[in-house]
Amino acid sequence: MEHDDEVRAAAAGYLGVDAAAIALTGSTTMGLGLVYHGLALRPGDHVLTTTHDFYSTHEALRLAAARAGAEVEQVALYDDPAAASADEVTGRLAAAIRPATRVVALTWVHSSTGVKLPVRAIADAVAAANAGRADADRAILVLDAVHGLGADAAQPGDLGCDVFVSGTHKWLFGPRGTGLVWAAAGAGVAVAPTIPSFTAPSFVNWFSGDDQPSPFGVGNTPGGYQAFEHRWAATEAFAFHQAIGPDRVAARTQELATRLKDGLADVGGVRLVTPRDPGLSAGLVCVEVARGDPSELVRQLRDARIVASLTPYRETYVRFGTSIVTTPDQVDAAVEAVDELTR
Structure with missing residues (x-):
């Protein structure tokens, strides 16, 4: 859809990423569900998250892990949020990564306490744990960014995350019922579409009988009739922030x-x-x-x-x-x- 492409282009310009790597969703919760259920988790895989994350992350992980036979572990990154430090947070997270860890599921700004994670330092710790691993055994860092998008100027490339999930109606001031998922190239391949897309090549495959893969963005944008007027208006929210800086x-x-x-x-x-x-x-x-x-x-x-x-x-x-x-x-x-x- 032409207007969907305009939203992707606006979001990509703001985030400093490739527009083809952006899927459009109805919310952060929808995006998290699509990502965690799209991953090919295996029995015995370890999924690492924190006690500070919101229900949407915890429940999406629980459902996905139960289906795959994977294990979800929640760790505390700090005891007293007011006294939290970047070194403490990063050290606790790094210490909890195992050889079997396949997903690190975090939230940029905790809505429970207001703590903003040092995501770049954490991403470096995840990268260090991945050193020497085969591609299929690498841990990917998935970030719920809804309370950071529009409040912090860091882009996914600055943060170092593999997947960036957010709604746009909070600090970005976009319409309700709008959101996005961005995935780096390697991580995007690992996230299989969950809901049929109404875009080519997915829809064309139905006619032709082919099995041509879709780019991450269009393939993971759920089909069906959405609140399109709200979605397309998100272009203006990105433009508004870009105009200010x-x-x-x-x-x-x-x-x-x-x-x-x-x-x-x-x-x-x-x-x-x-x-x-x-x-x-x-x-x-x-x-x-x-x-x-x-x-x-x-x-x-x-x-x-x-x-x-x-x-x-x-x-x-x-x-x-x-x-x-x-x-x-x-x-x-x-x-x-x-x-x-x-x-």
């Missing part, structure tokens, strides 16, 4: 997040969960409230026209987010409201 967007997001963290850290009865270090955080800022029901605080903040949320994990924190549509005055108002409501 991804580096400027990331710098502004980080500037405001730092302002918010500094302010909340001084509020009595509030513990900052997200690291102060800009290298280990992005736009998400999580806090623990010593007194009262955190869900009630979120409600009261909404009554004060300040939007916060609760982290949907076993350990619940109050979560804020800064972006280029946030102003310094709004950040300060959020801090003042939390101070007043938690006294």
Whole structure:
């Protein structure tokens, strides 16, 4: 489809990758499911993820591993998110890689704590573990990037991941119901299509009886009737960020997040969960409230026209987010409201 190609081209320009390597999806969750179920896992294969990842990663891995007879292991990369360090995170992950590890499934920015992983350092550790392995035995690094895309200017080539999965409706401000998967050449070959594509050569094979392989992008873009108007509008979201400059967007997001963290850290009865270090955080800022029901605080903040949320994990924190549509005055108002409501 011509308009699909325009979305791929816009996304490729933003990400610094080949447009043919981008599949279009309806969400991050859909992308993760397509990737993990498209991998040819074998009995005894080891899949490594973390305790900090979201349900979508954990459940997609559980279902894929159960079908293949593979093992999924979850490791903790830090005990106290506020005190996390790049060396600790990378060291714990590297120590958990085994000879049988075939997938390392990570999230760029943890929606549970706001911690941003040092993905480049982790990718280097995975590459070191892969040294000397046969292609079929290599571990691939799959990254859920939804809270990094649009908040951090790093591209997949900078990060060193093999597969990059994201929705576009969060920090990129694209339409809901839109997402993408990018795969490096070697990793893309390893991900088999799961849902029939409505594009050539897949559709042409049906007529001709041939079995011509599709490029990763079109072959792994699910067919059927999608919310095409939303998908095609994602082109404008990429163009918007490109016009401003991804580096400027990331710098502004980080500037405001730092302002918010500094302010909340001084509020009595509030513990900052997200690291102060800009290298280990992005736009998400999580806090623990010593007194009262955190869900009630979120409600009261909404009554004060300040939007916060609760982290949907076993350990619940109050979560804020800064972006280029946030102003310094709004950040300060959020801090003042939390101070007043938690006294």
